[in-house]
Amino acid sequence: MSAVALADLTTFRLGGPARAVVEARTETELVDAVAHADAAGEPLLLVAGGSNLLVADEGFPGTVVRVATSGVRFGSEDVCSGSFVTAAAGEDWEAFVATVVARGCAGVEAMAGIPGSVGATPVQNVGAYGQEVSQTLASVRTYDRVDRRVRTLAVGDLDLGYRTSLLKRSRVALAGTHAESRYVVLDVTFQLVLAGGVSSPVAYPELARALGVAVGERSTVAEVRAAVLALRGSKGMVLDAADHDTWSAGSFFTNPVLTVDEAGVLPAGAPRFPAGTDAAGRPLVKTSAAWLIDHAGFAKGHGAPGPATLSTKHTLALTNRGGARTADVLALAREIADGVERAYGVRIVNEPVLVGCSL
Template identity: 60%
Template structure:
């Protein structure tokens, strides 16, 4: 039997694909995609599997597991900066560690994020005040629609909060619910980094507190990376096979981006639910005069505490360390995880009128 996708994903759920191909070179990756397309089969591209929730029935087509490797530095100077081109299959945290060790600043706050490098621009991965949109210079892709290699520059990628043109091509309005049909398959990602032993200005309050510095200060890269890893471990967000709190897709829901009227309604609902002396919803500026609030805050105040489901002995439950992580306690199915996600989403909407949106890609599933 084909290897189940549970073995290739950090959530550790998902049935087998019809066919599994592992590509260790760029040529193998392109050829595997071309063969799949020529056969008219469904295609799923998997890197580190950190942002996928796959159906228990598996995938009725070809899964291409991207295992390409390589870090090239075509440009490195004190004046012009560092240009680093990374193969899509490189383990992302290894890339961040490499950058910190070599004095390349700009991605240190993204330490400890699981998955492969090729997925980072798709999701516009971000944490602790940084996101890859700030440093991605270009992405080389195989364009399945045009059957050719293309280079997409930062301005082409339409980056927004946890979104990009690459992700839109997978989940656009013409894509059936539960299907994954990426137009672009990432081959390499080129980052523009700064040659300095110091971090970029610390832009996250908890991180600044952990470092003992003020927001906006800079610290040595190694200290920044260590502090980020410490923050992530406290939240169960660094992979550990022995810790079920890390058997997850990371943050399962994105932080809601609200209009001013929606935010006003949320404040009223919070006041009604929590009282005049209760906590108020966090507010952060977002593009287009919108307001970002905290999904974790909403989940907790809607009555879903850390460990919800987990402490009841369910196969899937919220992390005991962080309410944003839905975790596999060791024997969960995709159906178990999805049931928990629906419970939390619907509970938050009933309490606050805000509908949470899943961050991981759902394969063969709909929330």
């Protein structure tokens, strides 16, 4: 164990010291580290890629477990049921996408370049360019910190929604009043399509234009992955230590999901996409947080020359220009959320997990 600044473990490069950091390279080490912290009543924070965390400047008053498990295992494969692929929670997501694309499997190629680990993807139900993890997820093996046992949760058990899941919402106070995740992801199994390298239907207009195909048509998984990496790179959404636009947590705000009545207050030009129904059966509409931010008067680079600004490439990313503190990012986030609410009556909310801080 050693004292480490969380700034060294997150893509925002922000956050004060942890009381202690333990690295878990095997599943046994991961479970043992979690169980030990729980038995000691120690607050616990799990960190893998660190791409979806904003940690307080004061740091974290407990143990940080670095999830460094790795490995990709291909199971049964046939044309009808596809390819079942299991990856360790600590496996790098982009490396996983590259591996399955090289094998010709389809289903995750449009999510190339997303920073972070495989284990985080079902927690957030990660998605990009018309694909979501929920479309190919088969099951998740977890360590249940309440029952103190390993449990496998099928996709139907996970209650997946837009950037949410049972894994994200199931939080318990195991150390005082500090609410923590009940489930620790150990590995994730996907059911991918075996189509000889042919991609899933391209669902996102911007990606379709980049590929020179119509929405609903197909390309190859390799071409889709390459096009997505180029698009993400142009928006500062592929990690690059030399580019401060990537010193971020990616998209900071989620796209608002509204009732039809709530969406009725938006200007005629605001994007609107069907988003299913709520618990009462009322239709829902998803709009674009980036559009709201931009049209509320917050342009790319807003906040310059301050230490925290909107990305110069994409209005949905808040960035650390090199000398920022977490407090600077929070102040910018509040300014933008308040401005959008004043302009449109819609409160946009953060996507990254806030540790020891709040908006």
